Amino acid sequence: MKTINIMTSCDGNLLKYIPIQLESITANLKDRNIKFYLFHDGKEQDYINKLKQIPYDNITFNDVIVEDADVYEAISSWGGGMARSSLL
Secondary structure (H helix, E strand, C coil): CCEEEEEEECCCCCHHHHHHHHHHHHHHCCCCEEEEEEEECCCCHHHHHHHHHCCCCCEEEEEEECCCHHHHCCHHHCCCCCCHHHHC
16 A cells, blocks of 8 residues: 655644544545654644544554744745744
8 A cells, every 4th residue: 555644734723623634634545554744833732642542544643843943944935835833
């Protein structure tokens, strides 16, 4: 089975939409192994730990705490840019 890596980032305001994104990914990419990476600031770690507990047949959930968002400033524009708050 082919593996796809998916990375996204968000702040606490958008975190509530991650479960919806995961449901969509698992429903639409059933024939793929998904490595999902969530870049975040670590302020909502309890909620993220709950997300990691949700069983998905084809998703491996990885969270990455971004301590210095400035490191990602240059690459954020590659995909059309993102709000700086999504990395803070």
